[in-house]
Every structure is written in structure tokens, then in C-alpha cells.
Amino acid sequence: MAEIAEVGPIKEWLVDTLPYEVFWANRDGNIIYGNQILCDRLQYKKSELTKLSIFDINSTVTSESWRAHWEKVRKNGSDNFKAVHRNRSGKFYEVEVYAQFFSYGGEQMICAILKDISSSSFYKNLIDNVESIAKVGGWNLDLQDGTILVTKEALSIFKTENKEDFHPNKIIHYLKDADLFKKSIVKATRNAVPFDEVFETKENPSRFIRAIVKPVLKGDKIFKIVGVYQDVTEGKERDVQLHRALEEIKSLKDKLEIENEYLQEEISAKINADNIICKSEVYAKVLEQVHLVAPTATTVLITGESGTGKELLASALHTNSLRKERPLIKVNCATLPKELIESELFGHKKGAFTGAVDDKVGKFTLADGGTIFLDEIGELPIDLQSKLLRVLQDGEFDELGGTKTIKVDVRVIAATNRRLEKMIKEGTFREDLYYRLNVFPIYNIPLRDRKEDIPLLAQFFLEKYSAKAGKSFRRLSKKTVNALMAYSFPGNIRELENLIERAVIVESGTTLNIGSWMPTESESESIRTGGLLTFEEAQRQHIIRALKQTDGKVSGIGGAAGILDMNAKTLFARIKKLGIEKETVFNS
Structure with missing residues (x-):
């Protein structure tokens, strides 16, 4: 705690x-x-x-x-x-x-x-001891003979030396809300109703006077009223300060909770910045680049195929940096609707657009002092790229609907599986932004080029999903390891993880053996060596691999249609014609 x-x-x-x-x-x-x-x-x-x-x-x-x-x-x-x-x-x-x-x-x-x-509290004194109340700005009106007793402190509050000026029917002339005071006094003297109110004076500048009045009875008859006046102007000012402080605390609390959500999404402790599973020399060189640039504030661009673990490298860069005590904020540009991405990144003020019912803190504000990871940066709309360039160059931006420029200190790590150089030629990516992002490029190599790591990764995923599924798997059979090593894994580490997860579900025992979950030898050999298939079968296998890579998503951003450079409707028709079912994709 x-x-x-x-x-x-x-x-x-x-x-x-x-x-x-x-x-x-x-x-x-x-x-x-x-x-x-x-x-x-x-x-x-x-x-x-x-x-x-x-x-x-x-x-x-x-x-x-x-x-x-x-x-x-x-x-x-x-x-x-x-x-x-x-x-x-x-x-x-x-x-x-x-x-x-x-x-x-x-x-x-x-x-x-x-x-x-x-x-400043006189409640107990009002009830228990009228005389002690009078010592702190009190007064006493005898309703039998009309006499009034006033303490020096009470006279001082109203800046008078004449106690006759202190009678309730004269005090009302000092106050802005004279009617409320008059009604309250009448209720006290006629109906024995006490009151505790704060009144504003007519002075310039005005003050705030607290009036506490209690009737005193003998039997069922009111014979006098006693009261206390207190100047609470300073307290009113402090209440305003307190309200502002509470609002600021609420804002900070909201920010903390949002930051905390991101912190809870950090990669598992077993695969983290200092313990990325790696045996191959070729991937060790990638990690050398990570540890070399991590302590700096340099912008990093991570490239490579989908599923190679670019987000894991971003976490490693942050965790080994001087900013590790501040949050790592992750944004997938491909999954955000184009009409909301600017608000998501830079925030907005209430009423900035239809549906903006509250202020929203942007991801760059949350990442202030820390790191922001912009995954799939190639999907960022061209009209927003200039705003990102401004943050990279000047460390500032404007909220949607805001009037104040916001300054931030944020390290940017971007990642993409697209060829940004080609996008520059096509006019869909700014050349100046590319050079700002590509200060320190890191190419994350595909799994087929680091085969020595496949057994280690497969064992890790086996233990992970066995625990989740309540299974007792402890190892992979030699035949299973050999089959995995022979497969080219077009979907990279993500495909390997999905493959092992399915295997854990459909198989049992303590050793994971080859089963229906493993791609067939003919398919694996064809992918690995480029063996000849019929044109229709080649199409079918190619589409299945694309669907595996996108977890079955066909259309939209990150869908198989985009990877295959096909119209989504055409691809749906081809899938139906070739008899490709959901089970075919995930169990083949």
C-alpha cells in the first residue's frame, strides 16, 4: 500500500x-x-x-x-x-x-x-453558553423590553461604535439581500426558527458576513434571540482556491488513471525489454542497435514485416531509456478512424466538433516526459502529417478547438510494414516527415531469417497457453521442432504464437506432437522452396496465408484485400469460389 x-x-x-x-x-x-x-x-x-x-x-x-x-x-x-x-x-x-x-x-x-x-465555529457555544458567544462578535436582543447587548468585536465587524445601529431592523441596510435577512429574523422571533446564513455587504469591495441566530425560549415563549456575526470574506476566497485545487486534482487524477491503463498494457514480464527471447546472432545485432540508441532522445523508425514484434522493440527502447519512469503511450494509426485520429493524438476541447461533449486529453499530452509509439505510421492521413512534423520539429501542437499552444517533451518511436519511400513517390507520405522519423532506422528481421529462435519462442508460447488453458504441456517433440524450423512463417512471430495456441487447444499430454494444427508438408515445402502448384491451388494458398496474417480480416485497413492489392468485393468472391472457410484458414 x-x-x-x-x-x-x-x-x-x-x-x-x-x-x-x-x-x-x-x-x-x-x-x-x-x-x-x-x-x-x-x-x-x-x-x-x-x-x-x-x-x-x-x-x-x-x-x-x-x-x-x-x-x-x-x-x-x-x-x-x-x-x-x-x-x-x-x-x-x-x-x-x-x-x-x-x-x-x-x-x-x-x-x-x-x-x-x-x-470560526460557534454552534456549541450558541447552545451551551450565550455569554461566551458574545465574546466572539455576539449580540443579544431582549424581546420583552427591546434592549440589545453587543460585543466590541461585533461592532467592529460592522464598523460602528453605536450599539443602536446593531438592531436587526438597521443591520439590514448593510446587506445586499436585505429581504432574506428580514424574513430569517421574523421567523426566528415569531416561530423560533434558527438560521445560519452568509450575507454579502453593500460595500465596495463587498465583504461576506456569516450570521448565526438562535431563539431562546422559556416554556413555549420566545423571550430573546442571541446571535453571532463573523466576517468570512477570507474564507470565501479560500473556498474558491479550494475549488480550483479540487478541479486540478480531478484533472490530474483522470490523467493518472488514463496513464495507468496504458501501463497495465505493458508486455509480459517474461518477454520484456531486457529479456527478449533471442538465440540467433543475426537478431542479437538488432538488439545491439536497440540498446545503443535507447538512452538517447533520438527518434527511431522500426521497419519490417507484420508480426515481427515491432511493438516489443519499442517497449525495449523505452524501458532502457532515461524516460522509463514516465509512460509509454501506444497508438495504432491503422485502427483509428480518420475522422477521430487528430483528436486521439492531440486532444480536443468541449464543443470542438459534433459529439465532443467533454474535453479530451490527447495521447501526446499523456506522453509528455515519456515516449509515444506510433505503430503503422504509414496509415497516418496526409493532412495530419504536417501536425506530427510540427511536434517533431518544435515540440508543440494545438488541440482541436483550443486557443493555447501546448508544449510537450515527447520521444517519438514509429513503426511500419510499408515502404514509405514508395509512398513518398506516390504522394501519400511527406518526404520531410520521413526524414524526421528516419533518424535512426531499425529493421526488424522476419522469423524465417532467425530460425534459431523458433524453438525458444515456441517453448515460451507453449508454456504461456498451457497455463491459460489448464493443460500440462512441458515440451515440444523433436519432430514438432523440426517441422516448425522447416516452415517459412509468412506471418512471423504472430503466426507462430497463433499456431501454438491452437495446438494447445486441440492436443493433450505433456509433449506437443505434430497434429492437424501444423501446416501440411506440401504447403510448407511449396512456400519454402517455391514448388509448383496448380494456378488455382497457388491462389488458394496465397489467399489463406494473407488471411492468416490478418487474423481473417478481409476488407478495411490492415485487411487481406489491401495486402493482396485487390478490391475487397473481388477477394470475397474469390474466397467463395475457392471454398476457403474460416476453419480452413485457422486449422490448415
């Missing part, structure tokens, strides 16, 4: 500098973080504070009431109320609490921001 409280720079420059007591509590009421002001007020060290619970500082809270409070804040998002806290010495003091519900790292918590109002 201690790790959750360590929110890095956000705690340092915001939470600890707020002029309020702040603590975080979990579902059980345990305090998992408190700022220095809270520690000072409660008279505990920070190390002691995190061993306490809400029940230690608020003796009125029970397990049942805390559960009810937790559910209320969770449902509504926030709550505002007054409470009485107790410090280490046993002294009680009154606080106003602003509670906010949030989650971080999968943990749900309540953030409480406290304002000490004990010095």
Missing part, C-alpha cells in the same frame, strides 16, 4: 503545497497517505500516520457509518460535510471535508481535503 501513496512529482508540487490537510483512505478506512499539514495538525509523523485509520482520528465514525459514507462517495464521486477530529493529545477540532473518490493502480480510495473551521 505504501507504494500507492508515492505519486511522484504530483504529490511534491501539488498535494504537499495545498494549504489544507489532505489524506487518502481505502475501503477499510485505513489511512494510506497524509500530507505534512495533516501530520502537524494531528501531531503524528508520516510513518505513524499510515498506521492509523479513520476511526483513530474521528471517534464518531463506526464501521457501519464508514461503509455507508464510502458507498455514498463512490456513487456520487464526491461529498462535502463537517466533522470533528481528534489529535494525538486528545484535543478536538472541527473541520470541513471535501471528499473525492478515485482509483489508482487498481486500488480504490477516497481523497479527503480538510479545512480547519474550529476557530
Whole structure:
């Protein structure tokens, strides 16, 4: 739990500098973080504070009431109320609490921001001792003879020395909302209805005066009213500051949660930046390039066929960089609708376009101080490429609908399986953007050129999917390894992973043997050696390989039609004619 409280720079420059007591509590009421002001007020060290619970500082809270409070804040998002806290010495003091519900790292918590109002709270004194109330700006009106008693402090609040000016029918002339004050006084004197209101004065600049009034009865007869006035102008200003601080905390909380979603998507610990499965010398040279450029801020362009693990290399670059403590934000340009990609990358303001009902934080803003990985960069629309070029050159951009230029410090890693040089000639990719991205190119070689790694990768996937499926596979048979080594894997590592996953599903035992899940020898030999097939069979096998590579997707971005450079309708007709079924693609 201690790790959750360590929110890095956000705690340092915001939470600890707020002029309020702040603590975080979990579902059980345990305090998992408190700022220095809270520690000072409660008279505990920070190390002691995190061993306490809400029940230690608020003796009125029970397990049942805390559960009810937790559910209320969770449902509504926030709550505002007054409470009485107790410090280490046993002294009680009154606080106003602003509670906010949030989650971080999968943990749900309540953030409480406290304002000490004990010095301005007179409720208990009003009820218990009229005389002590009068010492803090009080007054007393006898309804029997009309006499009024006023303390010096009360006269000072209204800047008068004449107690007759303090009569309620004259005080109303100091206030903007005279009618509300008059109605409240009438209810107090006639119906014994107390009130506690804040009124704005007519002065320039105006002030805010809190009026607390309570009728005093003898039997069922009201014989006097007592009250307190307090200048709460400063408190009103502090409330505005607190509101702004809460809004900023909410914004930062939202950003943290979004960042956290990306952090949860990081590659499995067994295949990570420092443990990419590799035995072949040729792929070791690729990793040498990664480790060489990783510590720099240089832009990297990763090229290579689909399924070779370009995203894994991007993670390795980030994890071995000086930015590893900040997020790696991943964006697949091929999967984003063209009409939304600008908003996704750069964010937008509410009302910027139809459907923009709220502000949206862009991926470049989330990646500030860290790294952004732009996969399938060749799919970025030409009209947005200039905006990306501006970020690369100047480190700035404009939100959709925004009026303020946003500055960011982001390292860009891009990847593509397309030939960008060809796209430049076709006019679909900017030449200046290409040279900005291609500062340090890394070619991610296909699996068929690093065959020594196939047994290691296959064993890893076998263990991974055996655990998921509850199977007991421990090894691959020698025949299976030989068959995998003989296959050319046009879909690269992604195809190998899918192949092993299917094998785990359809086979059983502790050793994975060759089965229907493995491509046939004739198909494998034909692909590997270029053996002759009938024209129709060659078409059929070629289309099946394309469909495997796209996981069965035919049309649209990343579909088989695009890979084969065919019209999607024509390809659908060809698939039907050749009798290619879904089962054929995934089980052949």
C-alpha cells in the first residue's frame, strides 16, 4: 500500500503545497497517505500516520457509518460535510471535508481535503453558553423590553461604535439581500426558527458576513434571540482556491488513471525489454542497435514485416531509456478512424466538433516526459502529417478547438510494414516527415531469417497457453521442432504464437506432437522452396496465408484485400469460389 501513496512529482508540487490537510483512505478506512499539514495538525509523523485509520482520528465514525459514507462517495464521486477530529493529545477540532473518490493502480480510495473551521465555529457555544458567544462578535436582543447587548468585536465587524445601529431592523441596510435577512429574523422571533446564513455587504469591495441566530425560549415563549456575526470574506476566497485545487486534482487524477491503463498494457514480464527471447546472432545485432540508441532522445523508425514484434522493440527502447519512469503511450494509426485520429493524438476541447461533449486529453499530452509509439505510421492521413512534423520539429501542437499552444517533451518511436519511400513517390507520405522519423532506422528481421529462435519462442508460447488453458504441456517433440524450423512463417512471430495456441487447444499430454494444427508438408515445402502448384491451388494458398496474417480480416485497413492489392468485393468472391472457410484458414 505504501507504494500507492508515492505519486511522484504530483504529490511534491501539488498535494504537499495545498494549504489544507489532505489524506487518502481505502475501503477499510485505513489511512494510506497524509500530507505534512495533516501530520502537524494531528501531531503524528508520516510513518505513524499510515498506521492509523479513520476511526483513530474521528471517534464518531463506526464501521457501519464508514461503509455507508464510502458507498455514498463512490456513487456520487464526491461529498462535502463537517466533522470533528481528534489529535494525538486528545484535543478536538472541527473541520470541513471535501471528499473525492478515485482509483489508482487498481486500488480504490477516497481523497479527503480538510479545512480547519474550529476557530470560526460557534454552534456549541450558541447552545451551551450565550455569554461566551458574545465574546466572539455576539449580540443579544431582549424581546420583552427591546434592549440589545453587543460585543466590541461585533461592532467592529460592522464598523460602528453605536450599539443602536446593531438592531436587526438597521443591520439590514448593510446587506445586499436585505429581504432574506428580514424574513430569517421574523421567523426566528415569531416561530423560533434558527438560521445560519452568509450575507454579502453593500460595500465596495463587498465583504461576506456569516450570521448565526438562535431563539431562546422559556416554556413555549420566545423571550430573546442571541446571535453571532463573523466576517468570512477570507474564507470565501479560500473556498474558491479550494475549488480550483479540487478541479486540478480531478484533472490530474483522470490523467493518472488514463496513464495507468496504458501501463497495465505493458508486455509480459517474461518477454520484456531486457529479456527478449533471442538465440540467433543475426537478431542479437538488432538488439545491439536497440540498446545503443535507447538512452538517447533520438527518434527511431522500426521497419519490417507484420508480426515481427515491432511493438516489443519499442517497449525495449523505452524501458532502457532515461524516460522509463514516465509512460509509454501506444497508438495504432491503422485502427483509428480518420475522422477521430487528430483528436486521439492531440486532444480536443468541449464543443470542438459534433459529439465532443467533454474535453479530451490527447495521447501526446499523456506522453509528455515519456515516449509515444506510433505503430503503422504509414496509415497516418496526409493532412495530419504536417501536425506530427510540427511536434517533431518544435515540440508543440494545438488541440482541436483550443486557443493555447501546448508544449510537450515527447520521444517519438514509429513503426511500419510499408515502404514509405514508395509512398513518398506516390504522394501519400511527406518526404520531410520521413526524414524526421528516419533518424535512426531499425529493421526488424522476419522469423524465417532467425530460425534459431523458433524453438525458444515456441517453448515460451507453449508454456504461456498451457497455463491459460489448464493443460500440462512441458515440451515440444523433436519432430514438432523440426517441422516448425522447416516452415517459412509468412506471418512471423504472430503466426507462430497463433499456431501454438491452437495446438494447445486441440492436443493433450505433456509433449506437443505434430497434429492437424501444423501446416501440411506440401504447403510448407511449396512456400519454402517455391514448388509448383496448380494456378488455382497457388491462389488458394496465397489467399489463406494473407488471411492468416490478418487474423481473417478481409476488407478495411490492415485487411487481406489491401495486402493482396485487390478490391475487397473481388477477394470475397474469390474466397467463395475457392471454398476457403474460416476453419480452413485457422486449422490448415
